[in-house]
Amino acid sequence: GAGVSQTPSNKVTEKGKYVELRCDPISGHTALYWYRQSLGQGPEFLIYFQGTGAADDSGLPNDRFFAVRPEGSVSTLKIQRTERGDSAVYLCASSPRGTGGWNEQFFGPGTRLTVL
């Protein structure tokens, strides 16, 4: 079966613009995670969905960042008024279930965001 997919693979934008990053999780996975990975660093947690609801959004750096998962499958990470410091690879991961789960998180290939 298909793995986690993310689009676009690369996004170049100008400072101040709005961007949307999309994640298609593995079919049937109820848990979905967004991470941000800066150069030379490990993935940094942003937000976690269990089904349609955001179970934990404590990793979102500020209110310019927002994510949705309206039907419990595809998720979109939205960044308003982008800043150069937002440049990073944004990774999405999914797993069969979340809370209390020991389940492997399967990562997508990431979207490389560059803010000029």
Add this chain to the structure above:
Amino acid sequence: GENVEQHPSTLSVQEGDSAVIKCTYSDSASNYFPWYKQELGKRPQLIIDIRSNVGEKKDQRIAVTLNKTAKHFSLHITETQPEDSAVYFCAALNSGYSTLTFGKGTMLLVSP
């Protein structure tokens, strides 16, 4: 919150040697510890994981050990091969939060 420290940041070995990467964590409630391998430009992929109810787990050339008292876990790769060259990340999960906290990674270079 959880804090995961990983050492070394880079590790160079000769083919056939062993490699050891070490991590410490701060939250004693963490109970699941995966290791991910990330090749350049690729997605992180799970290579081995360990739960807090065991002290060691092995899968062919890869093993992970866990010391809950010391809040310390390590990845051991034996008989290293050039294709083992990649960045390795350790992580810790607190089941109460269901989110992984990653270390900063170790770049492993295996020379032929």
